[in-house]
Amino acid sequence: MKKDRVVIALGGNALQADPKDTTAESQLITAKATAKPLVDLIEEGHELIIAHGNGPQVGQIVATYEAAAGVPTMPFPECGAMSQGYIGYHLQQAIREEMLRRGIHKSVAALITQVVVDKNDPGFKNPTKPVGSFFSAEEAKKLQEEKGYIMKEDAGRGWRRVVASPEPVDVVEAPMIKTLVDAGHVVITVGGGGVPVIDKGNGVLEGVPAVIDKDFASEKIAEILDADYLIILTAVEKVAIHFNKPNQKELDRMTIAEAKQYIEEGHFAPGSMLPKVKAAMKFVESKPGRKALITSLEKAKEGIEGKTGTVIVRE
Ligand SMILES: Nc1ncnc2c1ncn2[C@@H]1O[C@H](COP(=O)(O)OP(=O)(O)O)[C@@H](O)[C@H]1O
Numbered sequence: 001m002k003k004d005r006v007v008i009a010l011g012g013n014a015l016q017a018d019p020k021d022t023t024a025e026s027q028l029i030t031a032k033a034t035a036k037p038l039v040d041l042i043e044e045g046h047e048l049i050i051a052h053g054n055g056p057q058v059g060q061i062v063a064t065y066e067a068a069a070g071v072p073t074m075p076f077p078e079c080g081a082m083s084q085g086y087i088g089y090h091l092q093q094a095i096r097e098e099m100l101r102r103g104i105h106k107s108v109a110a111l112i113t114q115v116v117v118d119k120n121d122p123g124f125k126n127p128t129k130p131v132g133s134f135f136s137a138e139e140a141k142k143l144q145e146e147k148g149y150i151m152k153e154d155a156g157r158g159w160r161r162v163v164a165s166p167e168p169v170d171v172v173e174a175p176m177i178k179t180l181v182d183a184g185h186v187v188i189t190v191g192g193g194g195v196p197v198i199d200k201g202n203g204v205l206e207g208v209p210a211v212i213d214k215d216f217a218s219e220k221i222a223e224i225l226d227a228d229y230l231i232i233l234t235a236v237e238k239v240a241i242h243f244n245k246p247n248q249k250e251l252d253r254m255t256i257a258e259a260k261q262y263i264e265e266g267h268f269a270p271g272s273m274l275p276k277v278k279a280a281m282k283f284v285e286s287k288p289g290r291k292a293l294i295t296s297l298e299k300a301k302e303g304i305e306g307k308t309g310t311v312i313v314r315e
């Protein structure tokens, strides 16, 4: 079997089995479960570059600083970097432990990664990315008034703070990531989509208050590293049309033309399935031979073996 260079984008369920339990203890337990399907792929000989979300975690870190009396407020990009460290540490520990259990001796590096965004990205004018906990409509109104947050209803699950989500332009640490991957190490990178920075010229970077979509950041690093595969792992085994309706149909395969049509028809929810499909399309279109798969965490191994998931193909 061909050994692939695989960029994995881990969804929220890979870090919080119960979205209401946001404790570090619970996250580490979930990370240990997440490590198993990831190490299945490493055991098969694939090179793994792992990205993950950070919406709940970065929101929690920001809220903690805001609630702490006598402590200066922590800027958003710094909170993003903290979330990369916190989540990266858990995944790093969990993956290493699972590899050792199976007699695999590899290092796992969790990198604080900066991702360049365009300061004129339209995303800055229209915040869409939900972060942190869920609130009732009443609580949301209060937060909006007291803290000036922009609050939006999140797919019937409650109200959440939203921040800007600009598109990733470049990954600052890409050469280092490539060196580590080429040397056979497992790399955790562009966590939370990367810490968003703008390029001020002459090598000066400045963090901006935003959260980059981790599916788009994963796509970007997959292109830069010339990966064979982009695998987006979420809570569903397959992408569906007519999702959650009586005529729901799960897709084994989707061409770019079909995906464009389904997007036009509104089958993929913005902020959840839509960015995944768009990231998969972009990767497949970027170079012939590149493959993209959307499936569940548990089915990652079967998915890469072509047994399940939704494969996105050129035609
Ligand atoms: N057309 C669709 N097909 C499958 N799932 C969909 C679709 N539209 C929305 N979803 C929902 O989107 C979820 C994935 O988005 P989300 O939970 O935001 O991602 P993440 O796994 O990155 O945290 C799925 O678990 C499913 O509930």
Ligand SMILES: NC(=O)OP(=O)(O)O
Pocket: 011, 012, 052, 053, 054, 055, 056, 130, 191, 192, 193, 211, 212, 213, 214, 215
């Ligand atoms: N950064 C990011 O996309 O986070 P979530 O997947 O948690 O929304």
